[in-house]
Amino acid sequence: MQNYRKDFPTLNTLTVLSSCSQSAMSNKxxxxxxxxxxxxxxxxxxxxxxxxxxxxxxxxxxxxxxxxxxxxxxxxxxxxxxxxxxxxxxxxxxxxxxxxxxxxxxxxxxxxxxxxxxxxxxxxxxxxxxxxxxxxxxxxxxxxxxxxxxxxxxxxxxxxxxxxxxxxxxxxxxxxxxxxxxxxxxxxxxxxxxxxxxxxxxxxxxxxxxxxxxxxxxxxxxxxxxxxxxxxxxxxxxxxxxxxxxxxxxxxxxxxxxxxxxxxxxxxxxxxxxxxxSIGTDKIESYLNELSAFTLEEAQKRNLKIASPLTVADKGPTTAIYCEDGNKMEQLLRSEGIILSARKDVIRLAPHLYNTKEDIIKALDAIERFLPETLALKVMK
Ligand SMILES: Cc1ncc(COP(=O)(O)O)c(C=O)c1O
Missing domain, CATH: 3.40.640.10 (Type I PLP-dependent aspartate aminotransferase-like (Major domain))
Incomplete structure (x- = not known):
């Protein structure tokens, strides 16, 4: 749903995947x-x-x-x-x-x-x-x-x-x-x-x-x-x-x-x-299911530990990845302009209609990269 991106000015500067907490704001x-x-x-x-x-x-x-x-x-x-x-x-x-x-x-x-x-x-x-x-x-x-x-x-x-x-x-x-x-x-x-x-x-x-x-x-x-x-x-x-x-x-x-x-x-x-x-929740749901399947597949390719159900039919759009120190991961991602929300030991990818597969890849690549840091923090505590 690429054409909706223009309605969300925040996306000009940030990768926002935090709809489980706060979505991007539309111009409207x-x-x-x-x-x-x-x-x-x-x-x-x-x-x-x-x-x-x-x-x-x-x-x-x-x-x-x-x-x-x-x-x-x-x-x-x-x-x-x-x-x-x-x-x-x-x-x-x-x-x-x-x-x-x-x-x-x-x-x-x-x-x-x-x-x-x-x-x-x-x-x-x-x-x-x-x-x-x-x-x-x-x-x-x-x-x-x-x-x-x-x-x-x-x-x-x-x-x-x-x-x-x-x-x-x-x-x-x-x-x-x-x-x-x-x-x-x-x-x-x-x-x-x-x-x-x-x-x-x-x-x-x-x-x-x-x-x-x-x-x-x-x-x-x-x-x-x-x-x-x-x-x-x-x-x-x-x-x-x-x-x-x-x-x-x-x-x-x-x-x-x-x-x-x-x-x-x-x-x-x-x-x-x-x-x-005006868009319709059926259309939004179907697109988010596509992103959900993509996220699960890409996370598994990277051997990330998934805390969500592995079947799209059993889940909403949010996919949670274990990272031990969720808050630390959230801060590290934010430092690169990638906005995700943590809860306890997971970081949650929560896309909406304005997100793309490229956004998911960008976030997963960064999570994979930062993971040793958040895991190490847990060991040191
Ligand atoms: C499923 C769910 N219920 C309730 C809440 C909290 O709602 P409120 O702050 O409006 O009481 C949240 C907030 O994250 C939530 O995710």
Missing amino acids: ALEALKDYQESLVGSGMDWIEWMNVTNSAKRKFAELINCDVSEVAIMGSVSDCISSILHSLPLSCKDVVTTDMDFPCIGQSILAQQKKQDFSITYIPEKDEKISISYYNKYITENTKLTCIPHVSYYNGFKQDLKAIADIAHSKGSLLFVDAYQSAGSVTIDVQETGVDILVAGMQKYLLGIPGIAFMYVRKELAETLEPSTIGWFGQKNIFGFHHDLLEYGEGANRFNTGTPPVVNAYVANAALDYIL
């Missing part, structure tokens, strides 16, 4: 930032326009995952989303299932909520860089109230079958919470087809936006049975009623909205989602 997203700035300067205050743009971003996220706009809440982060869901569920004497592959904020929020409600926690282990679907059958029980999974692992890119897991969870009476932060924008997601109950994603990674905004899908019939306790005036039925002595939850997932939305982040989200939708 950068212009949207400027639009907000100009509205502050030119209009002073323009709530009508600011809310129009914010609601437009929300509609586009709904389109991206195929749901109704009333099923989407605007939040500040994925951490906020999981905390809010846990607060709103009666968990006493129940079980919450999570996995060893979830991003830490999921497990941390579950532990914090356990201080308020008396429930047990089951951790589904990973084995050989994956979680076997049979584990969901084994670990989710009739007592499970909520099952939390990542769609794609932040650490090694392992991708899970949402429909199969939703079917298992529902057959045991559990709700399914999906953290799609590492998949949204790079993989086609259809919440209706897969049947997930709650799905969350921030904008900063494959959605080509910036931090400070996340969207949370909650199936409408479910949302209307939930009573969040972390709330705000934007989560009320009549936002501008200004009734301090009345609590009336908004329609569907809107009840999870809290205070004034992150308007500047929504400007960028609106432009970034527009860009993704």
